[in-house]
């Protein structure tokens with residue numbers, strides 16, 4: 001029996017069409033002659049790539065796509081067969097394994113050999129090793145933009161200058177060479193203007209998590225909301241219209257006192273628990289995972305994962321007046337580039353500002369970048385806010401590491417624990 | 433009287449606790465969890481209600497001066513007779529079921545002989561059952577299947593031999609039928625059975641009869657039932673009657689030891705470290721991840737590997753005086769490591785001691801992730817019965833957390849059900 005199709009909202013359909021167009025652009029590079037760059041989500045330089053007519057291909061997104069289509073398990077096994085360790089980030093293994101299985105994109109056509117690897121962010125060291133592997137395979141040039149880690153919690157002018165210098169001296173000349181297109185800073189300014197517009201609308205949408213009932217789910221719904229802006233569309237007109245549309249949808253739900261729509265097509269209005277979630281979601285069992293939340297009445301009002309590609313809600317915007325500097329600031333401020341105290345501050349602030357019941361951490365087995373320090377983060381946020389935290393463990397795209405019974409057990413215990421705390425003892429019914 | 437019931441449907445056993453509205457435990461019941469969760473819940477509940485009756489009898493007899501000092505004997509006599517009545521009833525059911533199952537080509541033309549053999553067997557079983565329930569005899573098991581099974585084998589073989597019939601014929605019918613009988617919820621007429629037990633017994637004196645009968649007349653009214661445990665979603669209860677086992681264990685431990693702040697539960701499927709506040713509310717918990725390594729199931733696996741019974745592991749490990757270091761608490765690798773060690777000539781007790789340590793080390797890591805061990809510390813779950821595991825735990829707790837009080841209740845298997853029953857009381861009374 002096939003599963004019922006997920007119900008989609010207009011913005012989701014629009015996003016789907018955008019993604020399909022991008023895959024088409026990637027896989028038809030030989031026909032169109034356009035150059036392709038592989039790059040990562042956090043700190044990506046999409047607007048800059050657009051200035052050189054380069055198409056943006058994101059291996060993390062490809063791994064997520066494979067995970068949601070239930071293909072990642074096979075790819076991971078394939079990668080392990082060729083010697084990749086069990087504990088390595090499963091995005092990497094899904095990507096590598098996919099190569100040895102024909103490297104087929106979701107549109108059925110093979111991914112092309114990229115013309116350049118644009119490595120613009122190093123908050124996660126896995127990125128470097130990952131592109132080392134791809135470079136071996138594809139024998140294409142790698143442009144590396146080194147982003148200093150914000151070890152003491154903030155960036156300095158020095159760090160920014162250092163990035164701008166690299167952009168001027170290494171990245172831009174490199175991209176010119178790969179593409180044969182001359183860099184035009186006014187073109188970049190125009191794209192950045194679009195980015196800022198879309199970012200405004202995205203932030204507005206995410207902040208509506210403060211409304212009760214929340215018209216959005218800032219984790220499961222949130223990963224769709226951030227799709228265009230964190231990937232190949234930031235800077236495009238498409239992204240601007242997408243976020244306008246999204247904003248109208250959210251506005252509409254607020255007016256009707258509606259919660260977000262679940263994949264089953266119902267509005268999730270009966271919200272009993274408001275959560276802040278830290279850590280990436282699980283993609284192989286995404287809908288099942290989400291269902292465990294809304295079935296119990298838990299809505300996520302803010303999450304850190306929706307900030308991996310930029311902390312726009314903390315005030316950052318791409319700035320057409322300072323184009324290269326704002327690209328530098330953007331790279332510096334991505335969530336994974338923040339030190340632990342800064343993450344704790346942010347999460348504790350979310351708990352307060354969004355009037356959440358507590359912080360839930362989804363610890364990802366194979367992502368060191370996110371998982372290190374998470375228990376400490378939980379304890380610290382608990383201590384500061386006085387609200388209970390909880391810890392679950394899954395994986396990104398490795399289906400072997402999603403144990404539904406185990407996750408459900410912990411989630412239910414957590415929700416009941418919140419309930420019990422609210423009542424200061426046993427309760428007649430679970431409903432608030 | 434109003435009764436509040438907690439049922440903990442575990443992966444191997446199902447437990448029930450009955451409480452009154454003053455949070456006093458009235459009765460406990462246990463049965464093995466079968467594939468049929470409804471039955472397991474019904475059986476454990478009924479067992480707990482039987483135990484509740486006995487508590488009520490005890491209370492009633494407590495006020496009778498003539499029996500002072502003899503109440504224990506009287507009650508054990510009553511329970512013995514009750515169990516016997518119950519056994520005979522189930523035996524009757526089994527006989528009828530067996531007879532009904534004599535069908536198909538295998539039995540063609542031989543039905544009558546087989547029925548006669550069965551009747552003969554059951555009649556001997558009934559006779560010999562009196563011995564099993566005689567005063568002072570220790571029964572080998574509490575489960576009908578075990579008690580009836582052994583006797584059926586010996587009597588059945590004898591009867592068939594005399595009749596010149598192959599034993600496998602009636603054994604086949606028996607195997608099929610015992611499952612049916614076991615999965616049939618017990619008949620509800622508990623009071624009737626007690627009356628018959630009373631009649632069977634020697635307690636004819638009106639000084640006993642009257643109070644017992646008046647205790648028997650108290651209606652046990654099922655006011656609220658809360659279910660928990662791994663099988664909880666399968667329990668035939670509405671959602672608001674279901675509580676997670678983490679909360680139930682936390683609260684149950686608090687009921688047993690109000691001063692407890694940290695609880696460790698090592699069950700068949702998982703290990704939990706729980707912190708509770710002064711009123712029994714869970715503050716924090718951590719669990720093992722997806723795999724059940726280091727839990728009861730792991731020990732079961734080791735026992736199988738070593739060709740031993742689960743209950744023999746602890747005592748053997750206690751004999752060790754040199755611990756072998758076991759690196760793997762992974763169920764899959766442990767077998768290989770075990771065989772390796774044996775091949776290297778290590779002694780079984782030393783290997784087992786190492787295994788117990790490995791399990792407890794893993795539990796210690798879960799505990800520290802849940803925020804460490806605070807005074808008082810309560811250890812629950814099946815592994816709490818294993819002396820070698822307890823020895824390691826005591827050692828490691830002392831090394832890491834100093835002198836904290838360690839509680840291990842002999843009834844700790846009922847912790848989850850106790851928490852459930854407490855929730856049930858609170859749901860109604862508060």
Ligand code: SF4
Nearest residue numbers: 089124126367368369
């Ligand atoms: S941040 Fe985590 S998920 Fe992303 S590439 Fe690094 S290890 Fe993998």
